[in-house]
Amino acid sequence: MIGLGLPAVIRSKLRNAWTGRVWTGGNPNGTKTGLNWPTGIAAPLAMVAPALVLIPVLGLLPGLVHGGGFDLLAEFIQAAFSPSLDPLVLGSALKGLGTTVGIALLGWAASVLLGLVLALASSRQVWTSCCGHVWPANLLRRLLALPRSIHELLWGLLLLQVVGLQPAVAIAAIAIPYGALVARVLGDQLDGLPSGALAALRCSGVPAPQALLTALGPPLLPGLLSYGGYRLECALRSATLLGVFGLGGLGTELKLCLQSLQFHELWTGLWLLLAVMLLLETGLGGLRRRWLMPRRLGLGSPSSGSPRLEPGAAQGSGSGRALAAWAPAGPGLASPNPARPWPLPSSPLAPESGAGHRDQGRAPRPDSLGRRGREMVLALVVIMPLLVWLARAMGVHPLGLLHWQPLPNLGAASWASVLALPWPQLVGTTLLLTLVAAALAVGLAPLLLLVIAPWPWARPLLQLAWALARLWPPPLSALLLLLLLKPGLVTAALALGFHNLGVLGRLLLEASDDCPAPAELALKGAGVGPRLALLYGRYSGLARSYLAYGAYRADVILRESVVVGLVGAAGLGTQLLESLSSFAWDQLLALLVVYALLTLVGEDLSDRARHWLLAPT
Amino acid sequence: MAIRERWAAVLAGLSLVLLPAALPGGTPGGPSLLPPAQAEQPQGQAKPVLRIGAIPDQKPEKLNRLYPLVAAELERQLGVQVTYVPVVDYTAAVTAFRTGDLDLVWFGGLTGVQARLQKPGAQVLAQRDIDVAFHSIFIANTGSGLKQIRDVKGLTELKGKRFTFGSESSTSGRLMPQYFLAKGGVKLADFAGGAPGFSGSHDTTIALVQSGAYDAGVVNEQVWRTSLRDGRANRAKVFAIWRTPGYPDYHWIGQPNLDQRFGKGFSRKLQGAIISWRTTNPQQKQILTLFGAQQFSKSTAANYKQIELVGRQIGKIR
Amino acid sequence: MAEAPAREPGQPSPGLGAPSHDLPWLELSQITVPGRGRPRLDRVSLAIGGGERVALLGPSGAGKSSLLAVANGLLRPSSGSLRWLGAPPARSGRPRRRQQARIGTLWQDLRLIEELSVQQNLNSARLAAWGWPRALLNLLWAVDTAANREALAQVDLGAELLAQPVSALSGGQRQRVAIARLLRQDPELLLADEPLASLDPRLAAELLQLLLNQVTPRRALLLSLHRPDLLAGFDRAIGLRQGQVLFDQPACSIGPADLEALYGGDQPGFGP
The missing domain is CATH 3.40.190.10 (Periplasmic binding protein-like II)
Incomplete structure (x- = not known):
C-alpha cells in the first residue's frame, strides 16, 4: 500500500521509516487511521527523504568532474554580470524574446480553447445530462491520454517533419499536449462538482446547454483561470525549450550562443527572459489574488486545525469556504476533499503572524464578484485582438498546418533493426534518469529551505537561483554541465533535476508562505531553532500535498527526459534524436510508442500516489 | 496601498501581454522562423x-x-x-x-x-x-594521455576514452570518422560510458575537448585550422592526433x-x-x-x- | 543547532539568570504596544514571582492577548522593558532561544502538530534542548518513552495514546496532551491564553485545576481568563481595560464592584 507509484527512492525511504519505527502501543482504540501515515511515517521526514539521493549522486560526482571546464565556468559566471549590451545583440535577443512570448501566448490560448472544448466533450456530467450516455466521455478520455503523453518537443519535431518549418508548428506543438492536459484537469473538475444544482435545473425543465452553463460555469471558472494562468507560465518555458531545438525564438539564440561559448551574449538573452518570466509570474499572481482564485497547487492544503475548531472555522470565514470549494482537483492541484475548511488563524496570541490579515484581505467584499466579472471580460476583450494581431505579425497560418508534405518514402521499414535496439537498457536508463532527477528536485527544495531558514537574507538569493533554474531549458543546463562533468546519466539527471527544482521550489515557497503554520510559531515561541521549527511545525502540514505534487512532477520529468537526450547515454531521448537525424521513421515510431506507453504508466502510478497521499484520513 | 498593488499587478499583466507589440521590427519572426511571406509562396x-x-x-x-x-x-x-x-x-x-x-x-x-x-x-x-578530398582531424586533450597516431589502426587507442562527435548528421564530424573508427576496429560502445557524445557542431567539439569534458573528439579540418589560427583552440590543451584520408x-x-x-x-x-x-x-x-x-x-x-x-x-x- | 544543555524536568535550571527568589519571573515595566486608534497596551507594568498563579481578566479587546504575546516574546513592544527571570530578552539568536525555552505557552488552538504522533508531539517540547540527531531520531523512533509516559500520567492519560496520531484524539484528550507537552518543556513561566474558552464547563474546571496544579515554587502561571467565576484557585488577579491595568490585587479580594468597573455594562455571567 505504501507508496504505490511513488518513485522507488522515496518509497524505500518511506518503508524504512515505516519498519524502523518501534510501536509503543497497539491501536487499542481502533482509531480511524486506515492509512497509518500520520504515525508510521513522520511526515516532515518524508518530505526531505528524497534528498537522500544526494548521497549516491555526490558520491559519484568526484569521479565525474574533470578539471578542464572551470575556466569556462568562471567565464560564464563573470559574464552574468556583464551581459552584452551591443544594440545588435540586444535587438536580436528582443526579437527572439518577442517570438518566444508570441509562441507561448498563442500556443497557450489555443490550448485553453481546445482544452475547454475537449473538457466539455469528455465530461461525464455533460454527456449524462445531454443524452444520458457516459461511454463517449470515457472513450474520449482514453483517447486524450495519447496526445498528453507525448512531450511538446516531440510534437514540435514531428510536426516539423510533416508540415515544414513555419511559425504555426511551435504553436501547435504547445497547443496539442497542453490542450489535452487542460481538458483532463477541467474534465476532472467538472465531474468533481456537485451535481445537485445541475439536477435541480434539469428537473425544472431548463434545457441542457443553459443548465450546464448556469450550474457548472461559475464554479468552474476560478479553477479554469487559475490553472490557465499556471499553464501560461509553463507555455513560456516550453516555448523557450522549443527554440532550443530550432523552432524559433529566444531559445534558438541561447543555444547558438552557448554552443559557440559567447557567454556575454547568452546572458543578454537570459536576463531578458528572466525579467519576462518574473513579470509574468508576478502579474498572474496578482490577478490570482485579485480575482480570489485558488492557489495553483493547493499545496499546504488544510491539515492543521483540530476537528473541534472546524464548525467555527467554517462559519468564520466565507473566503475559507469559497477557496476550499474552488480547489481544483487536477494534476497536483489540490486536496480531493473540498469539504475541508481552510485553516484559520485562531490564536489571538500571535497578533503579528500575518495569517489573520491575509485571510481578512481575501474575504470577498460584496461588490467584488461583479467587479471581478467585469475585469475578466475586459481582460478577454484586450487579449483577443492582441492574439489575432500577434498571429498576423508572426505570420501564423493555421491552415498551413493542413498542408501536409508527404513523408519521404525511404524504403521498407526494417523491423529487425527496430528490434535490435537495446530496449531494456534504453527504458531502464530513462526510468533511472527520471527517478534520480525527480528525487533531486523533490528532496532538494525543502532541504534548501531548511538550510537557509535562519538567514532571511539568503531567501531572495535562493529565489533568484530557482528562477534561473526554471528559466534555463534543461538541454542548456546539460550543455553547461558538460563543461564541468563527464557526460552520462548523472549529468543529465542533474540538468533535469535542476530545472524542476526551480519549479518545485517556487511552489513550495509559495505554499509555505500562504499557509499559516501556528505550530511553527508555537515551536519558535518555545525556543526551538528556526530550522527545527520549520521542519516540525510547517513541513508536517505540507508534506502530503507537497509529495503529491512531487509525484505529479515525477510524471512530468519522465516526459521531459527526452529533452536531455543530447547529453548522451540518456536513454530513449538520446536514441530518439539519433533516429530522427537518420530519418528512421520505423525506429522513431517504435520509440514514440514506447515513450507514450511509459508515460501513460507513469501517469497512472503518479495518479495513484497522489490519491493515496491526499486521501482524507 | 492595496489598490496600488492591484493596479501594479494588472499593469504588469498587460505590459507582458503587450510586450511583443512593443518590440522592434514589427515582425517578431525570430532568426530561424521563416519570414511570413515565405511560409507559402504561391507559384507563378x-x-x-x-x-x-x-x-x-x-x-x-x-x-x-x-x-x-x-x-x-x-x-x-x-x-x-x-x-x-x-x-x-x-x-x-x-x-x-x-x-x-x-x-x-x-x-x-x-x-x-x-x-x-x-x-x-x-x-x-x-x-x-x-x-x-576533405579531411577530418581527430583531436585530443593534452591531459588525456593520448598521443599522435600513425594510421587507422592507431585509433584503437581511443577505446575507453570519452569521445565526442560533432552533429549526429555531420559527415566530417561523425559519418566518415565513424567509418574510419570501424575500420580501425573501434565500435561506438567501446568509448567510455558506452557511447560517444554529440556536441552539435565542430566549434563546440573543440571547446569541449579543450575543456576536458571529452578526452578526444573529431572535427572538420577546415574548422580546426581556423580555430588554431584565431586562437580559439589552445595548443597547450588540445592537439591533433590523426588526419583521416580524403573523402568528398x-x-x-x-x-x-x-x-x-x-x-x-x-x-x-x-x-x-x-x-x-x-x-x-x-x-x-x-x-x-x-x-x-x-x-x-x-x-x-x-x-x-x-x-x-x-x-x-x-x-x-x- | 541550539545545543542548550539538556535540562531534565525537575532540576533547577542552570545558567543565565538562574531563578533567585528575589527576582520576578516576569517583569513588564511601562510596556506600550501601539494599535489603531488607541494603543493596545498602554504603559503596562507588572511583575510575577515564582509560585504565583495569576489570572488576567478583562473584556475582549482589553489587550489580554497582546500582553501575553509580549510576555512570551512574540510581540515586541514599542516602548517599555521586559525581563524574564531578571534578564532582558537577548538580542542574538541562541541566548534568546535559551530564554524562550523557559517560557511555556498553552495556545488556545493548542498548536499540536496534527501529522505527528502524541509521542512525537510531546518530544517536540524538547526540541529547543535537543540537537539535530535526536530531533531526527524522534521522527523515526520512539524516543524518551518513559518521560512521555510520566507526562501523560500527570494529565491522567494512559501511555497507550503515545503511538496515536494527534489528529485521532478527542477534544479533551488534545487539551491534556497539550498540557503534557508543556510539562515536557518544563518551563519556569507558564502562559496561557484563554485556554478554557471553547470547553464545556466540566472540562474547563478540570483543565484549570490541572494547570493550577503545575505551579510549584519554581514555576509561575499567567493565564487570561474570560470567566471571573473560575478565579478561585488563583493567588492574584490583574484587570486589564483599554490597554491599561485597572487593578492588580489578590484574587480573593476581587468583588462585584471591581468586575463592574472592569467590564462596564457587559459583565459576563458567573458561569452558565
Missing part, C-alpha cells in the same frame, strides 16, 4: 524569392557573416531577391529542404545525400576545391523546381554564378575566404556515392 507570383540556407556546422556569427554576403552576391548576379534563412541543426536543414522551405542549401556530404533521397530530382550544383564532402544542392519558379535555365545560371566566383573580385574573395576555398567547381551526385554507401553502412541513410 511576380517575384519569387530564392531562399538559401546552410547546415549550421560552425559558429553562428560566422554563418551570419558569410551567408548574407552570399545572398547579396547571388542577388547581384542573378537579379532575383535572395534571402538567407538560418536553421538550428542539420536535421532541420534537411527537413526544410524537403518541405520546400529552402531553395538552395549548403549541405554536408551526408545531409546532401539525405536531402536528395528525400527530395527526388534535387540537383547537386557545386562544391569547393577542397571538398573533393560539402556541396550546394538546389530544389528540383527552380527552373519552373525562376524561369527556364535558372539552375544552370545559378550554378554558373557560383562557380564564377574568383579571388580577384573583392566581394567574391571575401566569400571564398570565409568558405576556406580558392574557388567552386561543378559537381554531380555521382561524387557522393561513397558517402551514401558509408551512410547506409552506418545506418544514417536507410
